[in-house]
Amino acid sequence: MDSLSQRVNDKDCKNIVNTVIKVFNAQNSKQGRKVPNWKVLEGTPRQPTNVECDYYVMRFNRHIATNPSL
Template sequence: MDSLPNRSVDEDMRNIVNTSIKMYNSHTGKKSSRKSPIWKNLQGTPRQPTNVECGYYVMRFKKDIIHDSGLAFEKKFDKKKEPVVYSQEHIDEVKLEWAEFVNKQLQNK
């Protein structure tokens, strides 16, 4: 989910996610036929224009994955000639949701 170009998956992060999946499966009683998850580098993921928008890009990317009930994001973000681009409207939507969440939390204190 790294929105910076040409990055590889950090080994520590890979281990954290693999362990989390194993713990979740154990907790829910799910049995997996695989020993560990299959990791794929999706080259078509949206790329941030500079190194200061990463938080909003990652949040938007996560939102797209969560709302993708058909799990088609793998095909959407696979290698493409034209990478997916988030418009300013996409990023502003995430900023507004974040601001509303923080405001709600502050009002509850």
């Protein structure tokens, strides 16, 4: 989830997102998917310092938007 970190907090982030989705669905009487399908994207590059974040976000947004298999 973070191109700078070593992904030590991914489990915590997933728990937070899953909880928010459950609360949202309960408050809005939604019957959608109970939890998201999480995928590990192997081979994603790490940013070398803390100043390239915007570049990495935009690069992966473009990749996701132009890749129909995602």
